[in-house]
Amino acid sequence: MKRFLRAEYVFLQKPLNVGSRLLLLLSAVIVGGSLYFPLWKVHLEAPQYQEGLEMTIYAYKLEGGNGGQDLKEINMLNHYIGMKPISAADFTEMQVIPFMLGLFILLALRAAVFGRMGPVVDLFVLAAYFGMFSIGAFYFRLYTYGHNLDPHAPMNVEPFMPVVFGTQQIANFTQSSYPQMGSYFLCIFMLVLLLAIWFSRKEQLPSSLS
Amino acid sequence: MKVLRTSVIGLACTVALSLVLSGCGKKDSGTSAGDRASNAEATYVAPGEKDEYYLFYSGGHSGQVFVAGLPSLRHIVTIPVFAPYPGTGYGFDVESKQLLGNYTWGDVHHPALSQTDSMYDGRWLFVNDNANNRVARIDLHDFKTKQIIGPLPNSSGSHASSFVTENTEYLFVSTRFSTPLPKGTVSELENYEKDYKGMVTALKVDPQSGEMSVGFQILMPPFNFDLASTGKGPSSGYVFFTSYNTEMAHETLEVNASQLDRDLGAIVNWKAAAAAVADGKGTKMEGVTVLDPATVPGIVHFVAIAKSPHGMDVDPTGKWVTAGGKLQPTATVLNVEKILTAIEQKDYEGDFRGIPILTHDKVVEGEVPVGLGPLHTQYDDKGNAYTSLFIDSAVTKWKLPPWTDAEKQDLTSVVKDKITVHYSIGHLAISGSDTKKPDGKWLVALNKLSKGRHINVGPSQPESSQLIDISGEKMKLVAEAYTEPEPHFAQILKADQIDPIEVYPQAENKNPNAVWELEDGIVTRTGTTVEAKVVAIRSRFSPDKIEANVGDTVRIHVTNIEQTADMIHGFGINEHNINIVVDPGETKTIEFVAKKKGVFPFYCTNFCSALHQEMQGYMIVRESGAVEPTPETGTPAPTVKTDAVDGIPAVPATENPDVDAPAPVEPNK
Numbered sequence: 001m002k003r004f005l006r007a008e009y010v011f012l013q014k015p016l017n018v019g020s021r022l023l024l025l026l027s028a029v030i031v032g033g034s035l036y037f038p039l040w041k042v043h044l045e046a047p048q049y050q051e052g053l054e055m056t057i058y059a060y061k062l063e064g065g066n067g068g069q070d071l072k073e074i075n076m077l078n079h080y081i082g083m084k085p086i087s088a089a090d091f092t093e094m095q096v097i098p099f100m101l102g103l104f105i106l107l108a109l110r111a112a113v114f115g116r117m118g119p120v121v122d123l124f125v126l127a128a129y130f131g132m133f134s135i136g137a138f139y140f141r142l143y144t145y146g147h148n149l150d151p152h153a154p155m156n157v158e159p160f161m162p163v164v165f166g167t168q169q170i171a172n173f174t175q176s177s178y179p180q181m182g183s184y185f186l187c188i189f190m191l192v193l194l195l196a197i198w199f200s201r202k203e204q205l206p207s208s209l210s
Numbered sequence: 211m212k213v214l215r216t217s218v219i220g221l222a223c224t225v226a227l228s229l230v231l232s233g234c235g236k237k238d239s240g241t242s243a244g245d246r247a248s249n250a251e252a253t254y255v256a257p258g259e260k261d262e263y264y265l266f267y268s269g270g271h272s273g274q275v276f277v278a279g280l281p282s283l284r285h286i287v288t289i290p291v292f293a294p295y296p297g298t299g300y301g302f303d304v305e306s307k308q309l310l311g312n313y314t315w316g317d318v319h320h321p322a323l324s325q326t327d328s329m330y331d332g333r334w335l336f337v338n339d340n341a342n343n344r345v346a347r348i349d350l351h352d353f354k355t356k357q358i359i360g361p362l363p364n365s366s367g368s369h370a371s372s373f374v375t376e377n378t379e380y381l382f383v384s385t386r387f388s389t390p391l392p393k394g395t396v397s398e399l400e401n402y403e404k405d406y407k408g409m410v411t412a413l414k415v416d417p418q419s420g421e422m423s424v425g426f427q428i429l430m431p432p433f434n435f436d437l438a439s440t441g442k443g444p445s446s447g448y449v450f451f452t453s454y455n456t457e458m459a460h461e462t463l464e465v466n467a468s469q470l471d472r473d474l475g476a477i478v479n480w481k482a483a484a485a486a487v488a489d490g491k492g493t494k495m496e497g498v499t500v501l502d503p504a505t506v507p508g509i510v511h512f513v514a515i516a517k518s519p520h521g522m523d524v525d526p527t528g529k530w531v532t533a534g535g536k537l538q539p540t541a542t543v544l545n546v547e548k549i550l551t552a553i554e555q556k557d558y559e560g561d562f563r564g565i566p567i568l569t570h571d572k573v574v575e576g577e578v579p580v581g582l583g584p585l586h587t588q589y590d591d592k593g594n595a596y597t598s599l600f601i602d603s604a605v606t607k608w609k610l611p612p613w614t615d616a617e618k619q620d621l622t623s624v625v626k627d628k629i630t631v632h633y634s635i636g637h638l639a640i641s642g643s644d645t646k647k648p649d650g651k652w653l654v655a656l657n658k659l660s661k662g663r664h665i666n667v668g669p670s671q672p673e674s675s676q677l678i679d680i681s682g683e684k685m686k687l688v689a690e691a692y693t694e695p696e697p698h699f700a701q702i703l704k705a706d707q708i709d710p711i712e713v714y715p716q717a718e719n720k721n722p723n724a725v726w727e728l729e730d731g732i733v734t735r736t737g738t739t740v741e742a743k744v745v746a747i748r749s750r751f752s753p754d755k756i757e758a759n760v761g762d763t764v765r766i767h768v769t770n771i772e773q774t775a776d777m778i779h780g781f782g783i784n785e786h787n788i789n790i791v792v793d794p795g796e797t798k799t800i801e802f803v804a805k806k807k808g809v810f811p812f813y814c815t816n817f818c819s820a821l822h823q824e825m826q827g828y829m830i831v832r833e834s835g836a837v838e839p840t841p842e843t844g845t846p847a848p849t850v851k852t853d854a855v856d857g858i859p860a861v862p863a864t865e866n867p868d869v870d871a872p873a874p875v876e877p878n879k
Contacts, residue, residue, distance in 0.1 A: 069773050076748055076774075080820065154749075154821055 012118040016111075016200045023196040024112035024120065027189050028105045034185035035059050035101060040138070041180050042162075044074065046172045055086070057138075059097045059182060062088040082153025083145055093137050100130055104189070117200060124193045131186060139164050249688040253677060255282040263641060264703045265654060266321045266335055267675075270696030273316035275337055275348065280652055280702060283677055283691035291346045291355045292316020292339050299780065299791035300355075303798040309358050317341040319698040320437075322372040322381070324420070328442040328528075328646040332708040334420045335701065336372035336381055343368045345383060345413060347420050350708050359422045363496035364391050365409050370438040370451055374415070380425060380480060382440065382449050383411040388432030392496045402460035406432040409500075410451065410478060426487045427500045428510060431563055432458050433474065434467070437521050437586075442646055443528025445546040447481035450531050454518035468537060472514040472570075474562060475522065475533060477549060483509040504564030511553055512567040515542050516577065521586035521637075525595070526646050530575065530610055532595060534584035540577035541584050541597050543611060548573045576613065578621050580606040581628060585636060586699075588643035590650030590680055594626070598635040598655065605629050605638060605655055605678065607685055629685040631676050633659040640680070641702035649704070653678040653685070656697045664692055673697055712775040714795030721797035723767035728752040735762075740804075742766045746779040746792060748819040751812070754827030758804045760834040769797040780815025783829060791816050804831045 016024070040057040053074050054065030064071025075085040088094060104127060111119035147159040160170060167176040241249065255261055261279025269276050273293030277286050293315045294301025301310050316339035324334040335348040344360030345368065362368065367386035374381050388406040390397040397405035408430035413422045433453035441448035456473040459466030486492070486506045492499035503510035517538040524531050531544040551557070552568045559569040583601030590596070593610050607627040609617075617623050637656045642648040660674035672692040679686040716726065725731055725743045731752035733742040740758040744751050746768050758764050768781045770792040781798075782789035785806070790798045814825035 073774050076772075154824070 014117040016115045020196040020200040021112045027192040028108040030189045031104045034182045037181035039182040042177045045174045082150030253281040253689040266701045267697040268318040303790045324378040328376045338371040373438045381413040384435035399460045403458045439524040445528040451476040452519040452522040474512040475515045477511045523587040532587040543575040545575040588640040598638045603633045631655040637699040639700040653680045724769045724797040739763045746770045749821035749825040756829045765801045778816045782815040783812040784810045
């Protein structure tokens, strides 16, 4: 046990080689890039909506397809079952996510400059936690929309869980919901952090510390 | 005399043919099983697929324009123009009532697509109203009637219109009927030759907005000007008119206007006329500058054409002009080059009231023996002409000049094919025939009689349209369809040449009475005027209660705040003869005087959604002065009961209720 704790301590103190530091710089760029691409997309199709209705989620905004019209249309249809209108204002995480992504960039640069293993692991853990929290929050958001239906709405439907990942049928609509390029970027970001750790795993501690 | 004999034989044949047709009522499908399959394939537009062309039919005395698709020939939509059309609420709201004026019908004959450089530019469609001397402009951006000009001054029976010039600078109208001028003058019919006048009108078209205004007019003898065609290429700057009744008969025209073997067609140099107007050579009549071609030489020349000719069609090169002989079985081909030479050399064979008549044999290239009752000619992209034969019930395909000497000797040799149509064809249409680049794929025959071609619908019968494949050497009849009365001419436009909107963008709605949020819907009162700004959206009106007193002027502005294609809402008020239909993003206004006490439901008339039936409201009309309603914003106020006597049946408010709005129908006693 004592040996393991020491090894772990030593590992976290390890210096990063040039390759790992460059990977950290790359990871900062990838996080920055994710801001420019959608994270998630919800697509709805029905017999009378063959062209589909689309709602795209960015780190900082919610966008309806067809120049914003699709989101209005989705809300228009949802009002029949008493669902609260979907609005960007409800997605409080949209104010947090850009801040967090900025923080990731800073922490990646910091780790590259400090050149130690510990901050990289910190960043990885923070990013993993944040990713899971965001998906959980998204799930909860959709759950809330699907389960707080106005009892006085013209149409009564059983509360339902809109699909977060995958495809499902809701009344006349086929709803599909899948991650997009922005999410892939964030996954790659995590992968690059792991690579940065991996490439410096055999680095030796400076003799004064070993 | 020979000509007359041929006509007599022709008429005899027609009578015989009619007897055969009515005698046995034989169906002429003329198709083998193989033909059926290939014809079906050529014209089949599968569910979900789209037509390749728009077919804009004139609606004749329905006053409307019909839009169909080619090659399916399926009717897609009706564009109301000169008559109310409850289907789209046209003629019920303030704006379209203003467009219609005091008329509830028109007689649409000739649609014309706007052109730039002698090609369709897909901006506007112009149509005439032969009955009330008007011309309308439809914007192809949204397929809506945007302007109706007229009744035109000094002009009666705008049959020869609408014909646009190469760049839609002008649109020509001429008089089928001559009357004493200015309008309102009475002169006995016996004075017809002396006091009755024909007129050619040039409507100026604003190149940006398309707005039409009366440019100038040219005084003409009292012939019946029939059809026209504008020049291009070598005939640029000219417009050609046929006429009948050179006899100047004023009674029993059937006989009296058919005496002469030739009538005078008019060749009008509109550029010279416009220049003469600019030079101050006209005189004012009813506010319009009128040119007298007898005193302003060079703007009008006549040419004799056989006999009581109907259609006048310039070919795509602008070198040849074909006139359909109607009462003589030939199509007269005029040579534009020779016309220009004859004009320059003053090669005249006489004059009519000071207007020179060009020497017939110097300008006529030939008279093609096309068949009986030739009316109109259209052209393909391979130098062929197609002439409709009313009496023969056929279309003849023939070759345009230049002809060889041998062909000139025997013009039957330029006739290539003839196909029977069902029955009694009037106009025919080929896409781009009136442009410099026609599309020689389809020809639509617009037939006047459809008897026996469709399942029996009783005595009131539709017209028939037939689709003819003209891509090969021989014409091939491949499909037919029926239309409401009564298409005359049509224009065919490639579908990909235009990209109409499907919703009116909210940002472009500048109507000051538009409201865009449910909570902004409001009813206000100013004196005896009740004004409601109503939001329409799936599936409610906001507000859904409108209160007024008997005698109030009620003005309701309905804004459809939807931005989704085909999400159209109607607004109909019970027993008020009012129904408007509001497209997504559009605001329409109705105005009427509340004349009848009571509670009147209003509802969405255009099926919109699963809760369309619930989309309704009430208009409460109380006894005069009974209550001063507070501003209404959608939350219902307590209803005040009154005990007044019944009011009189309501009619929409109008300056001229007799004409503008139908009187309420009294229940049968």
